[in-house]
Structure formats: structure tokens, C-alpha cells
Amino acid sequence: MRCQMRPADRLFRIIQLMRAAGRAMTAAEIAEKMEVAPRTIYRDMEHLIGSGAPIEGERGVGYMLREAFDAPPLTFTFEQLEALAFGLRAVEMLGDPRLGQAAREAQEKMLGMLPKEHAERLKSAPIHAFRSASQPETPDCLGDMRMALSAKRKVWIAYHSLPGDRSQRVVWPLSLSAFGAIWVMTGWCEMRQGFRDFRLDRVEDWKILSDRFEPAPHQTYQAYLKQLG
Numbered sequence: 001m002r003c004q005m006r007p008a009d010r011l012f013r014i015i016q017l018m019r020a021a022g023r024a025m026t027a028a029e030i031a032e033k034m035e036v037a038p039r040t041i042y043r044d045m046e047h048l049i050g051s052g053a054p055i056e057g058e059r060g061v062g063y064m065l066r067e068a069f070d071a072p073p074l075t076f077t078f079e080q081l082e083a084l085a086f087g088l089r090a091v092e093m094l095g096d097p098r099l100g101q102a103a104r105e106a107q108e109k110m111l112g113m114l115p116k117e118h119a120e121r122l123k124s125a126p127i128h129a130f131r132s133a134s135q136p137e138t139p140d141c142l143g144d145m146r147m148a149l150s151a152k153r154k155v156w157i158a159y160h161s162l163p164g165d166r167s168q169r170v171v172w173p174l175s176l177s178a179f180g181a182i183w184v185m186t187g188w189c190e191m192r193q194g195f196r197d198f199r200l201d202r203v204e205d206w207k208i209l210s211d212r213f214e215p216a217p218h219q220t221y222q223a224y225l226k227q228l229g
Helices: 009-020 028-033 036-048 080-096 097-113 117-122 142-151 219-228
Strands: 055-058 060-067 151-164 164-179 182-189 193-198 203-212
Touching: 009 028, 009 036, 009 060, 028 036, 028 060, 036 055, 060 142, 080 097, 080 117, 097 117, 097 142, 142 151, 142 182, 142 203, 164 193, 164 219, 193 219
Parallel strands: none
Antiparallel strands: 055 060, 151 164, 151 203, 164 182, 182 193
């Protein structure tokens, strides 16, 4: 059974929809995308216009945003707050120290913006993420790999894939993925001239190089995913 959207969520989505369209939209068109009756959109438009939203239009003609408009902050459902709380706690558990600190700072910002009841729900959400004693520690190189990925900088790594099988490679970081507590970097390997996946807990040494990279279409992460399919 489909959950009914809250009016506040619907108003927010209407504003986002109109902003993305950049043109006049009829109530019927908006209603179809929102999966509600046109009469509901008529009521919503009256509410938005009455609240001061810069919307021009009328019934039977269409509606359009006159100028850039930021909707008021959206309050979250309790289920959405639980999802955010779990996500932030998982980042603290699985991420590097800087990513964990960023998660804590993001939570503090949200707590300051939310109504008191919602802020308490975010802080006390009974969904947790823990690291067991058998799980490997977060790789020391994770933070640097994130930086290299963001800046499109090549990295040199000393890597062992199997006992006794060691190599040194220059890699273009394309993606970082967490499989439980195991972090994997997908990249373009210059030595193999192809995509390779590297477990970060097997990186023995590394260095972010000054050289930047710009993948050709066949070297992108999207091409890697297509290759898998």
C-alpha cells in the first residue's frame, strides 16, 4: 500500500518540479507527475501563492515561477530521520577520520535546523552501526584516496594481491566502494592498461602524484560498469 505524501513534502516537490521545468505547467500536468488529483494541486497553488511564493498563473491557464525561489526548509518524517541517523553512524564506523568528522559536523548542522522534536529523534534514533572485533580497521590510505579521486590525481601504490605477489602501479582512482568493512578502489591501471579493483587493506604504501588524469570515454567508471554488465 502506497504511503500518502505529507502536504509539506508535496509543496516542496511542486516547487522543485516547477524550478526544473523552467516554464509554465498546468495543474493537470503537475498532478500527473505528483500522482494526485488536479483539485489537490489547485489547493496547493493557492496555499503557495498565499504564502508568498513568486508564482504566476491561474486555474485553466497554468503556473510558473517568476524568479529563483528557495522553498522553506523541509521537515523530515521520522523514518527519514532514522535513515539519516543510520547513514551518519555507518559513515563514522566505515569511513576515515576526516569523513567521520564530516558526518558528525553534518549531524550538528541538521540538529540546529530541525524542530526540537525532530532533532531529538535524529539524536536518539534506535538504529546503530558497529564494527565487530573480527572486522578489519579502516585502511590508512582511505582519506588520501578520497582526495585523489575528488581531484582526479594519479596515485602510486605498492600493492599485494596475494602472498608473495607484490607490484608497484600508477592508478587513476575512479570510485571507492565499501563492501561491509572492506574498501575497494576501482581505477584505471597504467601498467595493465585496463580497469582493476584494489582492496585498500592490501595497499602497503602510496603517494598522491602531481599528475592529473582525464579519462577517455572507455576509461570512465561508467564504462567499467558497462563492462561488468
